[in-house]
Amino acid sequence: MNQPIILSSQIRDVVLGKNVKLVQPVNLYECKIGDNCFVGPFVEIQSNVVVGDRTRVQSHSFICDGVNIGNDCFVGHGVMFVNDLFSNGGPAGDRNAWKTTTIGNNVSIGSNVTMLPVTVCDGAVIGAGAVVTKDIKIKGVYAGNPAKLIRRL
Amino acid sequence: MNQPIILSSQIRDVVLGKNVKLVQPVNLYECKIGDNCFVGPFVEIQSNVVVGDRTRVQSHSFICDGVNIGNDCFVGHGVMFVNDLFSNGGPAGDRNAWKTTTIGNNVSIGSNVTMLPVTVCDGAVIGAGAVVTKDIKIKGVYAGNPAKLIRRL
Amino acid sequence: MNQPIILSSQIRDVVLGKNVKLVQPVNLYECKIGDNCFVGPFVEIQSNVVVGDRTRVQSHSFICDGVNIGNDCFVGHGVMFVNDLFSNGGPAGDRNAWKTTTIGNNVSIGSNVTMLPVTVCDGAVIGAGAVVTKDIKIKGVYAGNPAKLIRRL
Numbered sequence: 001m002n003q004p005i006i007l008s009s010q011i012r013d014v015v016l017g018k019n020v021k022l023v024q025p026v027n028l029y030e031c032k033i034g035d036n037c038f039v040g041p042f043v044e045i046q047s048n049v050v051v052g053d054r055t056r057v058q059s060h061s062f063i064c065d066g067v068n069i070g071n072d073c074f075v076g077h078g079v080m081f082v083n084d085l086f087s088n089g090g091p092a093g094d095r096n097a098w099k100t101t102t103i104g105n106n107v108s109i110g111s112n113v114t115m116l117p118v119t120v121c122d123g124a125v126i127g128a129g130a131v132v133t134k135d136i137k138i139k140g141v142y143a144g145n146p147a148k149l150i151r152r153l
Numbered sequence: 154m155n156q157p158i159i160l161s162s163q164i165r166d167v168v169l170g171k172n173v174k175l176v177q178p179v180n181l182y183e184c185k186i187g188d189n190c191f192v193g194p195f196v197e198i199q200s201n202v203v204v205g206d207r208t209r210v211q212s213h214s215f216i217c218d219g220v221n222i223g224n225d226c227f228v229g230h231g232v233m234f235v236n237d238l239f240s241n242g243g244p245a246g247d248r249n250a251w252k253t254t255t256i257g258n259n260v261s262i263g264s265n266v267t268m269l270p271v272t273v274c275d276g277a278v279i280g281a282g283a284v285v286t287k288d289i290k291i292k293g294v295y296a297g298n299p300a301k302l303i304r305r306l
Numbered sequence: 307m308n309q310p311i312i313l314s315s316q317i318r319d320v321v322l323g324k325n326v327k328l329v330q331p332v333n334l335y336e337c338k339i340g341d342n343c344f345v346g347p348f349v350e351i352q353s354n355v356v357v358g359d360r361t362r363v364q365s366h367s368f369i370c371d372g373v374n375i376g377n378d379c380f381v382g383h384g385v386m387f388v389n390d391l392f393s394n395g396g397p398a399g400d401r402n403a404w405k406t407t408t409i410g411n412n413v414s415i416g417s418n419v420t421m422l423p424v425t426v427c428d429g430a431v432i433g434a435g436a437v438v439t440k441d442i443k444i445k446g447v448y449a450g451n452p453a454k455l456i457r458r459l
Binding site: 297 | 307308313315348384386388392395397420451452
């Protein structure tokens with residue numbers, strides 16, 4: 001049998017703020033996590049991600065390269081961020097083609113949410129199971145696939 | 154570099170029935186799992202969850218505080234339960250504000266389903282990928298976002 | 307307290323091609339993975355799955371018994387395949403009742419996608435968060451719940 005190359009989930013080259021709490025196993029590399037953050041189990045956070053202070057990333061979530069999350073945010077369980085729109089009919093071979101995501105402060109993202117590369121304003125609330133395909137500019141509650149404004153806050 | 158507080162997924166203070174089968178890694182704490190249950194890998198089950206006898210919880214699922222699941226249920230892969238509706242525009246600081254979920258007996262929940270805090274009657278079937286936002290009172294098959302009755306059983 | 311039967315995620319009875327890269331923890335058993343594939347962390351791949359050459363399976367995905375994936379495919383993060391339609395109102399007790407899935411070559415499946423048992427043609431693109439309930443016969447981009455053709459490629 002061919003021998004695979006076996007890597008292991010790890011915490012590598014991560015800039016950690018003070019008092020960060022992590023629950024293993026996690027796979028975090030080349031990212032920055034602010035003060036007093038929590039990262040639950042079965043989470044992957046990739047290179048070039050910045051997470052602000054007091055933000056909580058719950059179990060089973062995946063935060064891809066190019067995502068910037070503000071302070072005091074809540075990222076629910078099983079949230080998947082996306083940076084590649086498959087614009088040319090498949091994965092961009094060139095990472096320069098990846099899109100970025102910017103999440104403001106005090107943003108709450110429900111469980112099982114899918115986040116396409118967008119900008120989300122401060123204080124927005126995204127309901128569980130939503131698929132966010134467009135920028136969110138109005139502070140409010142969003143839900144559905146694709147996510148739509150349900151009510152203003 | 155600041156040193157994080159590193160916790161580890163574990164099986165802690167769980168009341169287990171007879172003949173429960175678990176696949177590590179899992180993170181289970183302060184919950185109750187009935188006889189002859191199966192819990193797949195990459196699963197988290199939180200405090201105050203009760204799972205009935207012969208119920209199977211498949212890989213990648215997350216069962217939050219306050220969920221009560223009956224006997225002979227099937228919880229698919231990547232199912233996310235929710236207890237916080239962000240009613241005040243963000244996470245409830247007070248856990249007394251969390252809502253509970255009650256799943257009857259013989260309920261089947263498809264993979265990637267999102268379960269808001271609801272009550273589900275015996276024998277209901279929830280199709281893969283559905284987002285359940287309301288109580289399910291009629292035995293039938295439900296699908297979509299939000300989940301709707303597709304056919305009675 | 308009753309003692310559970312504790313199994314562990316593993317790589318067991320897998321036929322691996324050359325130069326396969328895996329990130330632990332993964333749970334792979336009785337499946338076949340082609341040359342130059344990548345499998346990210348927190349992935350489960352079950353018995354009787356065949357994955358073609360140069361296909362990448364990203365973190366948090368679950369590939370169930372009976373799925374056949376072609377060459378040069380991309381399976382995003384948190385993708386859940388399904389083989390049991392609960393046709394008789396619950397899980398099929400008999401695995402002969404499970405349905406199969408066939409994914410062609412050069413297929414890209416976005417993150418958080420739910421794949422019911424279907425056939426997908428070469429070159430199709432499935433947008434993040436979609437729920438694929440029917441065969442995909444036309445090369446194009448599909449999105450939504452249920453997934454629909456958005457544009458041809």
